[in-house]
Amino acid sequence: MKLLKKPPLRVLLFSLLALLAVAVTVTAQKQPQNVQVRIGSILASNQSDEFDARLKGLEKQLRVLKYRSYRLLKDESQSVPWQGNRVFEIPGGRSLMVAPQEFQDNRIGLKVRLTDGPKPLLDTTVRISNKGNFILGGPPHEGGVLVLSISAVTQ
Amino acid sequence: MNGCEDKIPSIERWLDGELSGAENDSLRSHVAVCAECSEAQRRLEKLQSTLKAALLSEAQRVDFAPFWRAVQLRVNEKRPWYQEALDSMRRALPAPRVAWVVPAVIVLLLAVVSLESYLPGWRGAGRNAFATVESIDAYGRNVALLREYDTKTTVIWLYQDQEGENEAAEETAPSGPAF
Amino acid sequence: MELTDWELVQQCQAGEMSAFQELVSRYQQKVYMVILGMLRNREDALEVAQETFFRAYRKISGFQGGSSFYTWIYRIAVNLAIDAQRRQKRNPLDFRETMDDLLESQDEAARDPFADLHDKELREKLVSAINDLTPEHKAVIVLRTIEGLSYKDIGEILGCSEGTVMSRLHYARKKLQDKLSAFL
Secondary structure: OOOOOOHHHHHHHHHHHHHHHHHHHHHHHHOOOEEEEEEEEEEEEOOOOOEOHHHHHHHHHHHOOOOOEEEEEEEEEEEEEOOOOEEEEEOOOEEEEEEEEEEEOOEEEEEEEEEEOOEEEEEEEEEEEOOOEEEEEEEEEOOEEEEEEEEEEEO | OOOOHHHHHHHHHHHOOOOOHHHHHHHHHHHHHOHHHHHHHHHHHHHHHHHHHHHHHHHHHOOOHHHHHHHHHHHHOOOOHHHHHHHHHHHHOOOHHHHOHHHHHHHHHHHHHHHHHHOOOOOOOOHHHOOEEEEEEOOOOOEEEEEEOOOOEEEEEEOOOOOOOOHHHHHHOOOOOOO | OOOOHHHHHHHHHOOOHHHHHHHHHHHHHHHHHHHHHHHOEHHHHHHHHHHHHHHHHHHHHHOOOOOOHHHHHHHHHHHHHHHHHHHHHHOOOOOOOEHHHHHHHHHHHHOOOOOOHHHHHHHHHHHHHHHOOOHHHHHHHHHHHHHOOOHHHHHHHHOOOHHHHHHHHHHHHHHHHHHHOOOO
16 A cells, blocks of 8 residues: 555656657667668560569659560669778679768668769769669660669668 | 345444445344344444544554654765755656656657667658769769659669760660650 | 744745744654654654754745644655655664653653553553554554644545555454454
C-alpha cells in the first residue's frame, strides 16, 4: 500500500531515460552508416509489347517513357559508405559510379557519373528521398535504349 | 453467537457513527433487547478503549518540547546540492497524475521518430518525394530533365550523340522517349 | 481567535516558520500515536514522526487545500510508518524499547497496588496482536481508534474506498477479538 508513490521521482527518471532513447534514435537516424544503392538496368524498346514482370514495382514510372517494351537486364545492389563510392557495371560496356554525399531531412545526396569505357557521358548530383529513386536513361543498347533506375536507402 | 453474527458489521458501523438515522435507530433498538448483540457491542468498545488508552498513555509520557527543536534542526539543515536539485525538479513537475504526460509525450515522439525510419513516406508523398537534380554535366551532349507529377518521377534523359553521327542507331531505336 | 489549519498552511507557504511550528504543535502527539500504533517502538516512532513533519514542510508549498491538513499529514505519517515497518522486518528489534516494555514500565512506575492485572495483560496482548496485522489493517485500526476518523477520511488517507476501509476494519477487529477472546 503505497499512498504517495513518489511518482515525480519515477516520472523524472523515466523521462530522462525516454529522452535518452529519443536522443539515441535521432542521432542514429542523423548518421546512418552506409547507403544501400540499387541499380536496375532496363532495356526499353518498341520491338515488342513485352513488360518484364520483375519490373512491376517500376511500371508506373517506366510507362512515363512511352516505350512499348521493358526488360530487366541486370539488378545490382551495393553498400556504399558515405563520402565513398562504388562502381556498377552497366550493360554495353558502361559504368555507373555512385557516391553518397550527405543525408539531410531524410534525403540522400548522390553524385553519379555515367561512363562509356573511359569516356564520361554524364555527371550529375541528385538529391532523392530515402528509399526513393530517379531514372537515368538514353544510351542506345540492343535496338532500344538503356534505362537505369537508381535508388538508395540508408543503412 | 448464532443468530446475530451477521449483525456484527452493522454494529461496528453503528459504533463508528457510519449508519444513517433510520438504520441507527433500528439497530439501537435491537441491541437494547438482544443479549448477543449487546455483548458484541461491549467487546468492540472494550477493544477500542483499551487500544486508545494504551497509545494515549504512552503518547502523554513523551516530552514533546524537544520535538519541535528536532524538526526545526532538520528543516534548517543544509542539504547536499543534488538533493536540492532533485527537490527543485520535483517542485517544477506538475501533479503526479499529470506528470506522467511528460514521459508519455516523449515516448510518443520516440514512436513518431522511429516510424519515420521504417516508413519514410508514411506521412504521404509531398513535394520532397521528387528527386532534385542539383547539378548536371552531359559533356556537350543534349540532356533533358523530366518531372512526372502523378508518379513523382524524375527522369534525366541523355540524348545520343549529335544527329547525323549515328544513322544506324537512329533506324533501330527512337532518339528518345516520347515524353 | 485561533487560526484554522488552512490559514496556518497559507502563512507557512508565505514563509512564516511560526505558523508551521503551530501546526506541529497541534498534531505532533496525534501523529506520534498513529505511528506508535504501527511501529510499537518509541524511538522509531519519534524519528518517523519528526520525519513526517520534515517532509510536510518540504511539500507544504504544493499543498493546495484539496484535502484537510490532518488527512494530508496522516497520509505522510502512515506511508513513512509502512516504510519503517519494512526496515524493521529486515532488522528485527534488538534492545530497543517495545510497546510491551513501555506498557510494563508504565504500570511499574504507577506502583498502584490496585492496578487491574487483567487490564494490564489485555493491553500487552492487544498491542502484540495488532503487530501481527498487515500494515493496511494496522493503519485502519489505529486511525479509527486514535482520531475517530470517518471511513471517508480514512479512505482518503490510505487511498482506498470507504468499502475497503469498512472491510479492513471488520477483518482487523475480528482477528483481534479472536486472539483476545479470553481477555475481553
